Amino acid sequence: MALILTFLGKGGSGRSTCAIATAKKLSAQGQRVLLVTEDAGPGFGLLLGHEVASIPTPLGSNLWCLQLKFAQLLEQNWEQLKKLEAEYLRDPFFKAVYGQELSLLPGMDQALTLNALREYDASGDYDVIVHDGPGNQASLRMWGMPAGIDWYFRRFKQVFQASQFSKAVMPFVQPLAGAVLSGGKGLSGDLFNQPEVQQSTGLVGQGIAAVKDPMRVRAYLVSSNNDIEIATARYLWGAAQQIELTVAGVLLNRSPAKSQDFEPLPVYVLPAPIGDWQSLMASLPDYVAAPSAPAPVEIDLATNTVRLFLPSLDKKQIQLTQYGPEVTIEAGDQRRNLTLPKTLQGRSVTGAKFQSGYLILSFG
């Protein structure tokens, strides 16, 4: 398992530069590093000063670089899906469609990126994966995807199971859906009651666990001292906490830094102007150490309270709803369906207050 590092901030704030310097720093320390960019086109290669390809290409000792090519990834994933289909489905119908034909629709890039990161992580070939993505709301949608899929699955299974539609469709989709959700293993019996599906051993559950764990996936903010960049970085900080992605620090360039905007995060002041890679690398965090940033969620079972750290957001921007067992928090133009420990599941929220960046929920 690798540590995945990603960077959030306004376009032009220097995220890709920081990603490259991070990859160089960690590989110089002896970590095996894969630098992955989602950026299409020639921009990233120009910044790196090296051609980038769609397979990991060595850049130096312990360092590989990769530019994701989505048309190609879609084709590969389609062929895998067809194999699964042929194995599990009674009446396969995807087999007549070729991967080379498929158009890319919105959202596919993020799904393909997440899957590629998962595969490189699972390969065991890298200690650290440095991810250069769009760094905005779109990136947060990607990191929130495992929890989002999990919610749709849980919520729709009730209504689906109760429907006539389900009875007609299940004999056809069950084997395939089960195989995908459990990571390739075949299932028999009722799909939704399979332990592989219910437990967090499937791909979705593994994804949720990884995004929550700052020793697996960790974000850093990048900003200059420009007011708009700072406001954007602060917003993304709050929105990242919302999906339980830990933000571990701020990389501030073009000082003098306004570090008070990001308390209590550690702030790393980059040389201004950003000159050679060496001095930039020297000013970056010690990524290998455990971060000291506040956890997105703290649960206190003694008092039946849940504390959510939502910095940069104010009370008016946060909405709370409860439907049956699910508590939904809307903030930062995202919805998050709170995963509660067993003892709090099914209980009503009896109190909610917002205090110094924390949303504190009490359960009755």
Add this chain to the structure above:
Amino acid sequence: MALILTFLGKGGSGRSTCAIATAKKLSAQGQRVLLVTEDAGPGFGLLLGHEVASIPTPLGSNLWCLQLKFAQLLEQNWEQLKKLEAEYLRDPFFKAVYGQELSLLPGMDQALTLNALREYDASGDYDVIVHDGPGNQASLRMWGMPAGIDWYFRRFKQVFQASQFSKAVMPFVQPLAGAVLSGGKGLSGDLFNQPEVQQSTGLVGQGIAAVKDPMRVRAYLVSSNNDIEIATARYLWGAAQQIELTVAGVLLNRSPAKSQDFEPLPVYVLPAPIGDWQSLMASLPDYVAAPSAPAPVEIDLATNTVRLFLPSLDKKQIQLTQYGPEVTIEAGDQRRNLTLPKTLQGRSVTGAKFQSGYLILSFG
């Protein structure tokens, strides 16, 4: 029907600034303008110097501004879908799920943006809609979405119709799918053979027609004279042509401009540094006039040739495949399934060459 203007370029190149100045310029000329930003958070409002809300808010004479809020849009669209479901579906099962619960998955932002633009366009309240989006590959996925959906629909209908799965599912999904695809009208009989579905009168067909028409949807590149920004803008130019979105010019800031990189596009040099809105507005194009940029596709029926303008791409980056009646072009990390006129449909590609930015296909 409104003219929709959008801006492509690297993050930080000044796209949002250009969008704001464009909206100010056109409203000062008496056009009723809606300025729409997809940018979440406070950054856009700070740049504009005015608070932005999730409904069109007047900013001055003839000028309204809107920040898309995706959680809210998802909720609204979900309630509409439930209404349709209740009307057309024998066994509705979405009714038990509330819009306020739904999580945002990757791709939903783009689908919701496109739908919101369509609705504001259809409202007749605006002459021009100025769109401030991410301006990168994600924006191109959005503009390519109608053609992408159309392709999936056409291609999968054959395999779907032939399957056992189809026979089990059709009695349940047919009325709903028909209603959505035809823009709300009910259908009876076989879904795929309905004239509403087959012809370009449905929403998808209207979307494809609008994106292709530079008097309906038009993009401008934004770049400084920095090499990475120029390379990124050039790449997005080629990729935009690939989905038949017309790029009508380049807004170049921080001159001296390297305008030869964008021939034959008209280049508009912005004041450097960008100072007051007035001088910026004065340097922008005359958006009302028909653009002089090359069309993405030219079809010559006399010689049975199709010329695709794919600037900034080279021969090695272009792949061509033909499966039965469909010709697929892969370039700029996108696939486009070429829509051919009737007389060329079903014919084989007998020759392909790449010449001065044009891919020229001959049909036998």
